[in-house]
Amino acid sequence: MPDLLLELFSEEIPARMQRKAAEDLKKLVTDALVERGLTYEGAKAFATPRRLALTIAGLPVRGRDVREERKGPRVGAPDAAVQGFLKATGLASLNQATIVSDPKKGDSYVAVIEKPGQETVAAIAEIVPAVIRSFPWPKSMRWGKASAESGSLRWVRPLHSILCTFGAETEDPEVVPFEVDGIKSGNVTYGHRFHAPGPITVKRFDDYVPSLERAKVVLDADRRKEIILADARNLAFAAGLELVEDEGLLEEVAGLVEWPVVLMGDFEERFLDIPGEAIRATIRANQKCFVLRDPATGELANRFIPVSNLMASDGGLAITAGNGRVVRARLSDAAYFWQTDRGPLPDLDTLKESAEKLGLDLAKPLDQRMAKLDKLGVVFHAKLGTQGERVQRIAALAKELAPIVGADPALAERTARLAKADLPTEMVGEFPELQGLMGRKYAELQGETASVAAAIEEHYKPLGPSDRVPTDPVSVAVALADKLDTLVGFWAIDEKPTGSKDPYALRRAALGVIRLILENGVRLELIPLLTKHGDRFSGHDSINSAFELVQFIAERLKVQLRDQGARFDLVDAVLETGVRREAMLPGMSNSRDLVLIVQRLNALGRFLDTEDGRNLLAGYRRAANILKAEEKKDGEGAFAEAPKLELIADAGLIEEKGLAVALAQATPKAEAAIAAEDYEGAMAALAELRPAVDAFFDKVTVNDPDPALRANRLKLLNQLREATRAVADFGRIAG
C-alpha cells in the first residue's frame, strides 16, 4: 500500500504554534481523505522551526468504484423528458439504459452509472492545496509580489516550498502534482539553515528522516526535547549541579532549533544575591536558557544553559560568551531592580495622603509602594475603581473573615494592605509572574511577621485546580477576601461569565473560594457576608447580587463535586434542598455553608448504600407518587396540614397508627440531629421509619372511600415526605 509524504517548508514558525500546527495538518488532511472514502493505516505529523511534515501510511492507490442506478422516465415518455434524462446521466442514447418493468407503473428506463474510484494522487492534489489555503494559523500573513492582489495565500510566515510524494515502498514514488500561489509541489527539501542549506531530493518518509538528520535537522520535536534534556542533565551533572527542569521552556526551546546543541555558561557569583526566582525569570523569559542548582543546598548556581542551533567551529565558545554577556546585562538590570525596590521612593511627601487613607507606614519601602499605587490611581477595572480602593475593600473583608478562620484580624488587615504593594515595584514591572513572591521577599526584609509575609505571597492561591491551597489562617483570610472581592465586584457591575467567556477568570476565583473553604473546613454563612461586602459597591442590590453569586458558587461546587466522583443526583438532592430564596435566608435551615453541604452529601451517600436507606427511598417514592396523583385532583397543598390524630386513633388501621407514632418520634430526632450538624444521626433517625412505612404500604389503602380517611392518610404521607426533605430532596435521587 502506498504512503504519502508531505512537507511545507517556510520561514521560521513561532515555537508556540508548531505542535498544534502539525496536529492540525494531520487532522485536516486525513479527515479530507477519509471523507472521500480513502482510509489509511497510520499518520504522523512533525514540526521544526522551518517545516511542517506529515506522513500517511497505507493509503489505497485509488478510491472504491461507485455504482449508481438512476431511475428515468417511462418507456414512451415525451422526448423532453428523455433528453433531460440522457443529459443528467451522461448516456449517449437510450440504448445504453436498461429497462425495468413494474407491474403497476409499467416499463421505465434506468441508467446504471459506474464511476471508477478517484485516483488517490488526484485526491491528494485537490486536498492539500485546499488545506494550505484555509490553514487555521492563530495569526497569518501575506508577503512578496503576490500580496499586491487580494486573496493571495496566507501562511504563518512566507512559505517557500512544498514536498509531496506518493507511492509504494517497492517503486519510486511520484510527485503529487499541484500548485499553490505559484509554489509547485516537488520532491525537494532543504537542510539546516547554516549547516546544509542546499536542496535534498527525497523519495519517501523512510529516506526523508535520515536525509534530514544528515543535513542536521532532527524532525521530531519530542526527540529534540529528549536530546536537549539529556545533554543539559549531563552537563549539569558533570559540573556537580542539577538542572532546574522546566517543561514549558523545554517545549519552547525545542521549537527554536532544528539541531540542538546544548552549552553551559556562567555569570558572576555576586548576582546570586538576587532572589533565585528573579534570576530564573529573567534568564528564562529573555534568554530562553535553563538555570542550574546546587543539589546539596537547592540554591541556584551561577551557571546557565543555552541551547543553540549551531555546531560552531570553535565548539561554541563565542556563542557561550555572547549569551553570557546578555545574561550579565539582564542580571545587572535585575540587581538594579532588587536594590531600587528596597530603597525609599523620591517625593514621599506626595504620598502622605494615600498612606493615611490606607494606614501605611511611609518609613517602610513596601508601604511606600502601596501608597504610590494608590496615588497613581492605577485602575483595577473601569467600573470597579482603583487598586487603592480595592485594597481598602479587601482589607475590610479580610478583617471580618479573620475571626471566622481563626486568624488575628490585625495581621489579616496588614497583609491585605501590603498584598498588592509589589505591583509598582521595578521587579514585578519587569516580571509580572513574580507578583506576590516579590511582595513576600520585600515584606520579610522590612520585618513583617512571618505569617504576613507568607500570606502576601499566598493570597493569590490557589491559582488552579492543582495548585496548593494555603492553610495558614492569615493566608486563608486574605486569599478568601481577595477572591470574594473580585466576585462580588463583578456581580455588582453585572459582568458575569457567560458560556465560554470568562475574561476575568471568575470561575477560577469561585473554585478558589470553594477549595479554601472546604480544605480548611471554614464555617461560613456566605449570604450575610457577601451582602455586607456588596454594600461596599454602589449601584446594585447587594442582597440580590449575593444570592446570585452564591448560586454561581453552588454551581461551581456541583461541578467540583462531580469531578471528584460524587453522584450527580445526590449533589442535586443536597444542593437543591429548598433553593427557594426565602428558604436560604440567614438563620434558616437550608444553609449555604459549603462545609455542611459536603457533610450532608457524604452522609446521604452512605445512607443510601444501606438497606434501610434504599427501602426508605422506595417508601418515599411511593408516598410522593401517590401524593402527586392526588394533589392533581385536590390541588397543590391540599394535604399540607398535619393529620388529625383523633381520626387515626378512632378509625385508623393499626399500621396507620404505627406510621403516625414513628413519624412523631423520628421527625424531632432528625431535626435535632440536623441542628447539631449530625447528618449521620439524622439519617439514622429517618431509618427508624422504615418498618412503619413498609407496614403502612402493605396494609393500608390510602384512597379510602371515606373522604375524611383518605385526606387524613394523604396528610400522613405528606409528613413522611417533609421529614425526608430535612436532609435532602429525595425526589432528585435517581435509580
Place this chain on the structure above:
Amino acid sequence: MPLAASSDPMNPTRSFQGLLLTLQRFWAERGCVILQPYDMEVGAGTFHPATTLRALGPKPWKAAYVQPSRRPKDGRYGENPNRLQHYYQFQVILKPSPPDLQQLYLDSLKAIGVDLALHDVRFVEDDWESPTLGAWGLGWECWCDGMEVSQFTYFQQVAGVECAPVAGELTYGLERLAMYVQGVENVYDLNFNGLEGEDRISYGDVFLQAEQEFSRHNFEYANTETLFRHFSDAEAECKALLAAGEAEEGANSAQHKLALPAYDQCIKASHVFNLLDARGVISVTERQSYILRVRELAKACGAAWLKTAGGGAN
C-alpha cells in the same frame, strides 16, 4: 565578502562609522536608495516617511537609511551601559518583500563581520505593532548568540491600511551590533572612528554629554505646559493641512496636495507625546487617548498619501 584588514579604521568591527558605512554600501549594492535621516525627532526609523508612507500603495520601493531615534523615557543620564534616549537605527525597507529577504539579512550580518559558522543566529517570533502608527506586521527578533540585534517585519498594515504589496522591514540596532562586533560591554566605550591613541573618538566622546543633558531635559526640565500646547498645535495643524490638501469638488485631479506636510505634524505630535510621557504628566487613562489621537492623525495621513502620486494615485 572578505573583511578588510583589521587595522582599517573603516572595518565594521573596528569603528561605529565603519559599521554604518558597510551597511549602507551593502544595501546600496542591492538596489536600495540610500537616504539620509529624516530631519525631525522620531521614536523609531519606521516613522520616516520613506517607510511609513512609502509602505502604502502599489509602487515598488527600496530604501535604506540611518535614523537617529529618540526615546525620552529610556534616558539614564549616561549611567546605564546600554540604555540611551537617543540612538541610531539602521532601517531597510523593501517593497514588495523579496523571496530571499532572510538570506539578504544574513549576508548583511556577514558583511559587518558576523561569522555565521561561529555565531548562533536565530529568528525568534516577535510580532510588531505600533499603536500610534496604526500599524502591525509579523516577523521576528533576530538573535545573535542570544542577543536581539535586529527586528525583521513583514508589514501587514500601516496607518490602518492593508499593505498591498507587503513590504519587508529590517531594523538594526546599530549600537548593540557595534558593541557585539567590537566586543565592548559599555556603549560609551565604542570606538566611533576606528582610530587609536589621540585620534581615537569614542561613542562617549560624541554622545555622553548629550545623554546627560537630554535626560535632564526629558525628565526634569521640559516645559510641560508648552508641550501640551505643542501637541494641540501639531494636531490642529495636521488636521488643517489634511483638509486644505483635499482636491476640490470637480477639480481635474483627485490628488491630495499636502500629505507629506500633514504627516510631519503627525510625527511632531507623536514625539511631543513621548516627551510628556517621560515627564510623567500623562495618567494611565489619558495615555490611551493620546495614543489614539496620534493614530487618528497617522491614519488620515496614510489615507491622504494614497491619493498622491507616491501613493499610486493617478
